[in-house]
Amino acid sequence: MVLIDDRELEVLINEVFEYYGFDFSGYSRASLKRRVDRLLHLDGFRNFTELLSKVRSEPAYFKRMVEEITVNVTEMFRDPLFYNVLRTEILPIIGTKPFIRIWHAGCSTGEEVYSMAILLKELNLLHKSLLYATDINALVLDVAKKGIFPLQMMKQYSENYMTSGGKKDFSHYYTANYGFAKFDSELSEKMVFSQHNLVSDGSFNEFDLILCRNVLIYFDKDLQDKALVLFDDSLAKLGYLALGTKETIKFSPLQNSFKQHNKEKIWKKVQ
Amino acid sequence: MLLKLLPRLTVATFAIVLVVHRKSSEDSTLEELIAIKTSIPVKEVEDKIALLPGNIYIAPSDYHLLFEKNDQLSLDTSEKVNYSRPSIDVSFESAADVYGHALVAVLLSGANADGTQGLQAIKAAGGIVVVQDPETAEMPFMPRNATENVAADYILGINDLYEFISAINT
Numbered sequence: 001m002v003l004i005d006d007r008e009l010e011v012l013i014n015e016v017f018e019y020y021g022f023d024f025s026g027y028s029r030a031s032l033k034r035r036v037d038r039l040l041h042l043d044g045f046r047n048f049t050e051l052l053s054k055v056r057s058e059p060a061y062f063k064r065m066v067e068e069i070t071v072n073v074t075e076m077f078r079d080p081l082f083y084n085v086l087r088t089e090i091l092p093i094i095g096t097k098p099f100i101r102i103w104h105a106g107c108s109t110g111e112e113v114y115s116m117a118i119l120l121k122e123l124n125l126l127h128k129s130l131l132y133a134t135d136i137n138a139l140v141l142d143v144a145k146k147g148i149f150p151l152q153m154m155k156q157y158s159e160n161y162m163t164s165g166g167k168k169d170f171s172h173y174y175t176a177n178y179g180f181a182k183f184d185s186e187l188s189e190k191m192v193f194s195q196h197n198l199v200s201d202g203s204f205n206e207f208d209l210i211l212c213r214n215v216l217i218y219f220d221k222d223l224q225d226k227a228l229v230l231f232d233d234s235l236a237k238l239g240y241l242a243l244g245t246k247e248t249i250k251f252s253p254l255q256n257s258f259k260q261h262n263k264e265k266i267w268k269k270v271q
Numbered sequence: 272m273l274l275k276l277l278p279r280l281t282v283a284t285f286a287i288v289l290v291v292h293r294k295s296s297e298d299s300t301l302e303e304l305i306a307i308k309t310s311i312p313v314k315e316v317e318d319k320i321a322l323l324p325g326n327i328y329i330a331p332s333d334y335h336l337l338f339e340k341n342d343q344l345s346l347d348t349s350e351k352v353n354y355s356r357p358s359i360d361v362s363f364e365s366a367a368d369v370y371g372h373a374l375v376a377v378l379l380s381g382a383n384a385d386g387t388q389g390l391q392a393i394k395a396a397g398g399i400v401v402v403q404d405p406e407t408a409e410m411p412f413m414p415r416n417a418t419e420n421v422a423a424d425y426i427l428g429i430n431d432l433y434e435f436i437s438a439i440n441t
Binding site for chain 1: 316317318319331334337338339340343345346347348349350361365368369
């Protein structure tokens with residue numbers, strides 16, 4: 001298997017920035033290297049130079065590179081206990097507001113967004129909510145907009161849903177056809193999908209809850225801090241930021257503006 | 272094996288990273304269990320924590336564990352490898368890339384082929400490869416697959432493994 005070395009990775013990062021203005025320099029090198037190696041293997045390149053050459057000369061291939069480099073693995077109600085905390089502790093508080101804005105930053109194919117919509121519906125909050133779902137990757141956004149997921153995943157998602165405290169029949173939220181589950185448009189009607197790059201794009205609204213789960217792990221510490229500033233700028237006072245189970249704001253300059261919710265990876269903006 | 276070995280180690284002059292095939296539910300019982308069994312500090316792994324000698328770090332469930340060149344640990348949620356996340360191959364390959372010859376990798380009991388490719392990467396990078404003697408393993412498949420495909424530097428049973436680790440502890 002072809003493996004690129006450190007120097008080649010830096011060359012790729014520099015050239016991508018020079019040719020396309022796309023900045024990968026703040027990405028964690030360990031995972032970025034793995035993703036590039038994976039792409040080399042996937043697309044049958046014999047060596048790094050072949051990849052570099054194609055990226056330089058074909059903008060369409062560069063687009064594919066970005067789509068394949070980002071990690072899009074996600075599932076509905078992933079970390080069911082987190083969703084249980086949302087359901088029983090966080091959303092009821094946010095729910096007292098007349099209108100709720102939620103941002104899913106790095107939403108991938110949308111499973112997390114549909115999970116949230118289901119939670120809001122069951123708490124009778126969906127009607128006054130708007131879910132903004134963004135990702136750097138246009139391809140996964142197209143999938144997310146459709147709300148169609150493989151039917152074979154529904155068993156796992158249903159179990160996650162139940163573990164998170166869901167009591168309804170999960171299958172009521174989708175219709176099954178040709179091996180796919182299409183989720184109700186009542187859910188997607190409250191979603192707005194848009195491309196957004198956490199590295200380069202700024203704040204675009206003020207939110208009551210921002211979820212960015214298992215996205216920051218692909219950034220180095222400096223870029224993580226930058227992203228947290230973006231989230232701080234985009235959060236209403238007393239709004240909540242939710243990260244992945246093994247992520248933290250503990251070492252960020254921003255940590256004093258936030259108060260952690262018990263031991264959860266959920267922080268309330270207090271300043 | 273781990274639970275027999277760890278209590279006997281009271282201190283480590285190096286960092287110990289454990290990658291165990293475990294259920295994907297959010298569960299810290301493995302960390303708690305190991306912390307009880309050993310006097311070496313067990314550090315909870317969060318993304319980008321520092322890897323420091325003298326501590327034990329355990330790959331969290333449902334994440335791959337990677338190593339950065341600045342001695343930080345990184346997490347990754349990409350596809351399972353060898354049906355596993357955390358995958359041993361993923362961590363071994365990452366460690367080989369960063370630590371090269373300054374690395375001892377030990378592969379213990381297990382049910383699939385995870386770890387073999389990673390040991391090959393470690394061997395190629397000049398690290399030391401140790402495999403548990405399959406005869407002594409509760410699940411021999413994983414170590415046997417390694418001994419058949421990698422020129423291990425040592426194939427050891429539990430007592431010899433303890434002796435080996437004590438020896439490199441100085």
